Amino acid sequence: MRHKNNTRILPSEITPREHYYDRRRFMQLAAGASIASLLPGPLWAADKLEASPNKAYQLAEEKTPYKDVTGYNNFYEFGTGKGDPAQYAHTLKTRPWTVTVEGEVHKPKTFAIEELLKLAAMEERVYRLRCVEAWSMVIPWIGYPLSELVKQVEPTGNAKFVEFITLDDPMQMPGQRSTVLEWPYNEGLRMDEAMHPLTLLTFGLYGEMLPNQNGAPIRIVVPWKYGFKSAKSIVKIRFTEHQPVSAWMKAGPSEYGFYSNVNPEVDHARWSQAKERRIGDFFKRPTLPFNGYADQVAGLYSGMDLQKYF
Numbered sequence: 001m002r003h004k005n006n007t008r009i010l011p012s013e014i015t016p017r018e019h020y021y022d023r024r025r026f027m028q029l030a031a032g033a034s035i036a037s038l039l040p041g042p043l044w045a046a047d048k049l050e051a052s053p054n055k056a057y058q059l060a061e062e063k064t065p066y067k068d069v070t071g072y073n074n075f076y077e078f079g080t081g082k083g084d085p086a087q088y089a090h091t092l093k094t095r096p097w098t099v100t101v102e103g104e105v106h107k108p109k110t111f112a113i114e115e116l117l118k119l120a121a122m123e124e125r126v127y128r129l130r131c132v133e134a135w136s137m138v139i140p141w142i143g144y145p146l147s148e149l150v151k152q153v154e155p156t157g158n159a160k161f162v163e164f165i166t167l168d169d170p171m172q173m174p175g176q177r178s179t180v181l182e183w184p185y186n187e188g189l190r191m192d193e194a195m196h197p198l199t200l201l202t203f204g205l206y207g208e209m210l211p212n213q214n215g216a217p218i219r220i221v222v223p224w225k226y227g228f229k230s231a232k233s234i235v236k237i238r239f240t241e242h243q244p245v246s247a248w249m250k251a252g253p254s255e256y257g258f259y260s261n262v263n264p265e266v267d268h269a270r271w272s273q274a275k276e277r278r279i280g281d282f283f284k285r286p287t288l289p290f291n292g293y294a295d296q297v298a299g300l301y302s303g304m305d306l307q308k309y310f
C-alpha cells in the first residue's frame with residue numbers, strides 16, 4: 001500500500017462528527033433527494049443500529065475512540081490518505097443499495113439492503129482490526145455471521161471460494177479515477193473461512209449504521225486477517241470454484257497474498273510485521289499470530305506452509 005501518507009492525520013483534518021452529518025444531509029438535499037428519503041424522523045435516529053453485545057466476542061483491551069475509527073481509514077476509492085475517506089466519502093449514496101449473490105449457488109439472489117438488515121439478529125462484537133501497514137484498532141462492530149447469508153443461497157458442491165466486490169462508480173467514488181488499484185476493489189475467502197463464526201457481515205459500529213468511510217452500507221470484517229481482506233461497500237458476493245485474484249494481489253503479488261493471515265513471523269516485502277501500533281498508543285506492541293484469534297482459526301490452516309501461503 002502507499003506509505004507516503006502514513007503519518008497520523010492532525011485532529012484538525014478530521015471533519016467533526018456533527019458537521020459530517022450536517023454536510024451529508026445537505027448533500028442529499030442538494031442532490032435532489034426526495035423529502036421521503038430523508039425520513040423517518042431525525043437523522044440521528046435513522047443512523048442508529050440496535051444490537052445486543054455478544055459476550056463471546058468482547059476484549060479486555062480499550063476500544064479505539066470513535067473519532068479515530070471514523071477519521072483514520074483506508075478506503076482507496078476516496079483517496080490514499082488516511083483522512084481522505086472521512087473527508088470525501090459523503091459522495092457515496094448508500095440507498096437504494098442491493099447486493100447480488102451469484103455464481104456457484106443453488107439460489108442466486110439480489111438482496112435489498114433492507115432485507116439484509118433483517119436477515120439475522122444483529123450482534124455487537126468487539127474485534128481487533130490489524131492493517132497490513134502495522135497499525136491496529138479495537139472496534140465494536142455490528143453485524144451477524146456471514147454464514148447466515150451463505151446458508152440462504154445454498155452453495156453448490158463446486159463452491160470453494162467466495163469473492164466480495166465493491167461498488168464501481170467513479171462518480172460516487174472519485175478515487176477510482178486513479179489507477180492505484182484495479183477497480184472495482186475485490187477480495188476473497190476460502191469457503192471454510194467464509195463460514196467461520198468469526199467472519200462478520202457488518203452493517204454498523206459504535207451503535208450506528210456504518211459511516212460511509214467505514215464501508216457503508218455493508219462490508220465484511222475478518223478479524224484474523226490483515227485489514228484489506230475486509231472489503232467495504234459490497235455490491236456483489238460471488239461463489240467460485242477457483243481462488244479469486246484480489247485487487248491487492250494484482251497490484252503487488254509479492255507483497256499481498258491471498259491468505260493474508262496476520263502473522264508476526266512473515267514480513268511484508270518492505271517491512272516487518274512483528275509489531276504494531278495501536279492507534280492512540282505511543283509504544284508499539286507485539287503482533288499476535290492470527291491477530292490474537294489463533295485458538296479459533298489456526299486449525300483452518302493446519303498442515304499449510306504459511307510462509308508460502310502468506
Ligand SMILES: Nc1nc2c(c(=O)[nH]1)N[C@H]1C(S)=C(S)[C@@H](COP(=O)(O)O)O[C@H]1N2
Nearest residue numbers: 073074075076131166185214227228230232
Ligand atoms: N473497498 C475497499 N475496501 C477496503 C479498503 C479499500 O481501499 N477499499 N481498504 C482495506 C484496508 S487496507 C483496511 S485496513 C480496512 C480499513 O477499515 P476501516 O477504515 O473501517 O478501519 O478496510 C479495507 N477494505
Ligand SMILES: [Mo]
Nearest residue numbers: 131132227228
Ligand atoms: Mo489495511
